[in-house]
Amino acid sequence: MATLRRIAFLLERGRQETYKVKAFRAAAASLLPLGDDEIAARVAAGTLTDLPGIGASTAKVVAQVVAGEVPDRLASLEEEYGGSLVSGGDGLRAALRGDLHSHSDWSDGGSPIEEMAFTAIELGHDYLVLTDHSPRLTVARGLSVERLQRQLAVVDAINEHLVSAGADGDGFTVLKGIEVDILDDGSLDQTEEMLGRLDVRVASVHSKLKMEPDEMTKRMVAAIENPFTNVLGHCTGRLITGNRGTRPGSRFDARKVFEAAAEHGVAIEINSRPERRDPPTELLEQARDIGCLFSIDSDAHAPGQLDFQVYGCERAEAAGIEAERIVNTWPRQRLLEWARR
Numbered sequence: 001m002a003t004l005r006r007i008a009f010l011l012e013r014g015r016q017e018t019y020k021v022k023a024f025r026a027a028a029a030s031l032l033p034l035g036d037d038e039i040a041a042r043v044a045a046g047t048l049t050d051l052p053g054i055g056a057s058t059a060k061v062v063a064q065v066v067a068g069e070v071p072d073r074l075a076s077l078e079e080e081y082g083g084s085l086v087s088g089g090d091g092l093r094a095a096l097r098g099d100l101h102s103h104s105d106w107s108d109g110g111s112p113i114e115e116m117a118f119t120a121i122e123l124g125h126d127y128l129v130l131t132d133h134s135p136r137l138t139v140a141r142g143l144s145v146e147r148l149q150r151q152l153a154v155v156d157a158i159n160e161h162l163v164s165a166g167a168d169g170d171g172f173t174v175l176k177g178i179e180v181d182i183l184d185d186g187s188l189d190q191t192e193e194m195l196g197r198l199d200v201r202v203a204s205v206h207s208k209l210k211m212e213p214d215e216m217t218k219r220m221v222a223a224i225e226n227p228f229t230n231v232l233g234h235c236t237g238r239l240i241t242g243n244r245g246t247r248p249g250s251r252f253d254a255r256k257v258f259e260a261a262a263e264h265g266v267a268i269e270i271n272s273r274p275e276r277r278d279p280p281t282e283l284l285e286q287a288r289d290i291g292c293l294f295s296i297d298s299d300a301h302a303p304g305q306l307d308f309q310v311y312g313c314e315r316a317e318a319a320g321i322e323a324e325r326i327v328n329t330w331p332r333q334r335l336l337e338w339a340r341r
């Protein structure tokens with residue numbers, strides 16, 4: 001049910017509460033196995049709401065679709081949340097071929113991998129790197145070695161389905177990744193064997209953000225020097241708005257960190273989440289001047305949030321960062337070669 005998915009997408013894109021979104025995603029999942037005839041018959045008989053996950057408001061949307069009308073709910077959401085999220089950044093957004101940072105319901109995201117993949121295809125991406133969390137981040141249900149192994153098999157299966165369904169065009173692919181925690185000593189929170197099986201690795205600090213600046217610098221530089229690291233995720237960890245509250249960014253010697261990143265070809269992430277906007281503008285410009293590579297990532301935890309990338313594009317454009325230095329404007333093969341370091 002494309003309409004129900006579109007409504008969920010718009011609600012997420014408009015940063016609405018998860019519970020509102022869930023009703024539409026659940027309804028879409030409930031209707032997916034039914035044929036159009038059965039859905040129409042149930043609308044006629046008034047038995048749509050007997051199905052699990054279909055309530056009065058979702059049933060109304062379905063009835064309007066069956067009647068060939070544009071559902072009122074869809075029309076009002078398109079009006080409210082369907083327009084540009086931000087002025088600027090469109091040129092850069094058009095140049096992006098994929099997204100290097102996204103979460104599924106395997107860790108703290110809200111949707112299955114395939115739902116994230118479908119939405120990435122609809123947004124025009126050639127690839128989506130799935131980067132669920134690493135084991136130590138237990139609050140986010142970080143993946144153990146065993147769960148990551150299982151996830152990689154699921155990703156293979158999804159990619160095979162996409163190919164056989166012809167949905168891949170020139171080969172949309174879910175790439176295997178991780179958002180791996182940078183531990184206190186700068187080591188990465190996953191085995192080398194598993195890190196070696198992945199396509200792209202985003203390394204981020206999620207703990208002890210208030211560490212002394214000297215220690216934090218060493219920690220981040222050590223992570224950058226690790227040959228598995230491709231992207232330094234949300235480098236300050238600051239939160240500037242939103243329902244998780246706010247917090248200042250961690251303190252470190254940004255020059256040292258960015259010089260190490262430039263030397264080792266590690267991309268500095270421009271994290272597009274509205275509550276992060278990380279790195280702050282001053283640091284973004286410093287990394288630009290030092291010659292770093294960048295990635296513009298959504299850090300999406302739901303399909304509609306995949307569209308947040310344009311926020312990062314707007315900031316990169318304002319900072320005068322050219323597309324060539326943004327690794328997710330590169331074709332997939334070039335990206336993969338770079339990520340192998």
Ligand SMILES: [Zn+2]
Nearest residue numbers: 179204233234
């Ligand atoms: Zn993170």
Ligand SMILES: [Zn+2]
Nearest residue numbers: 101103179299
């Ligand atoms: Zn993340």
